[in-house]
Amino acid sequence: MVHLGTNILFAGNNFVRLLEGLWTTVWIAICALIIGLILGTGLGILRTSKNRPVRILLRLYLEFFRIVPSVVLLFLFYYILPRQLNLNLPAEQMAVLAFALWVAAEFSDIVRGALISVPQHQKESGLALGLNGWQLFRYVLLPQALVLELPATINLATRVVKTTSLLMLISVMDVINIGQQIIEANRQTYPNGIFWIYGIIFLFYFIVDYPLSLWARRLAAKQH
């Protein structure tokens, strides 16, 4: 009997395993995003401060993460953390850490951009009403900045999801790694399996990222 190549996707528990791999991928992206956004908010606020050395330091932090490609970043953490700092984390947690610091860097720039683009008259009106520094931040700057930065933040999230494809390089059991295992295990039975497995993984990433980028675009269009 001639079998269809697609059978490899549903043979045994292959599809369930791929979905589990996808969940690992998405979970790591979510963790990195949550930690990174919290940290990035703090850094972004600091980047609008009047303290010059702090601003320069944070700018350098941002530029470092902008210059180093994510593959290299992962390997830097993978080799240097255990050897230099004696910090032996499981690969998943290390990936979360590396991505979170990267997200924090990128997000700090988004936060800073949003904070400085709140119109000057808004701040002045707030001051005229007698708001103090914290109140001004909490009731005037923050709500407006959040709206301004949302599209860029969602775009950053899609980038994080795409970057999780690199997790297989540091042997995290993500969707690509599991896909490769399935391909290897079924090489005899399904010689064309590789086409379908990589095809479905391609589709998985698209299904996760496309709604996000559509959402970001809608929001951005509404703001103009």
Next chain:
Amino acid sequence: MDLSIMQQAIPQFVKAFELTLWLSFVGILGALLVGVCCSLLQYFKVPFLGKVASVYVELFRNTPLLIQLFFLYYAFPVIGIKLPAQVCGIIGLAFLGGSYMAEGFTGGFNGVSQSQLDAGKAIGLNKFQLARYVVFPQGFTLSVPALAANVIFLIKETSIFSVIAIPELTNTALDLVGLYYRSNEYLFMLVLAYAIILIPLSIILTILERKVRYGSFGN
């Protein structure tokens, strides 16, 4: 860190450096070409092809380069298309980059202010004259910062070529780490190499952004 170890690795890094630059250059050129074509198809709403361009842009913008390369390099031979690794890398970069560049161009075209379009129509320009004399000159200028940011992004993406064993910078450095187990030295050189390529580019990008802001008129 051991300086002599780094010194010995310089020739290999220089070779990898050149390869990274070359692959980036060809890939980015391809990306610009693909991007211009797609954004023009979308701008003029060419029947069918415009839709195809949109689908392509969405598909490639929302999937990782790694899986695109795996597809090209490992899955295509199954259906009889066998390409050398470097060709796969260039094609992958050109099509990934093409989707980003298309977005950049389209963003630029959309950024041309309504008053300019209205003024063009008021002096009786037809659709193509409007595109040729009003939208494109301003739109291309407006899209320059986005394109430059894409260039930086694409050069960084070449590090993913290491998964299909192209001996570019990342692959070379990881190979050396594997061979001699001197991670500090080689990783330092790797970061340095990317810094040498990317810092000047990112300075140029900042200057371009400032220039374009001066050049945005009619708003």
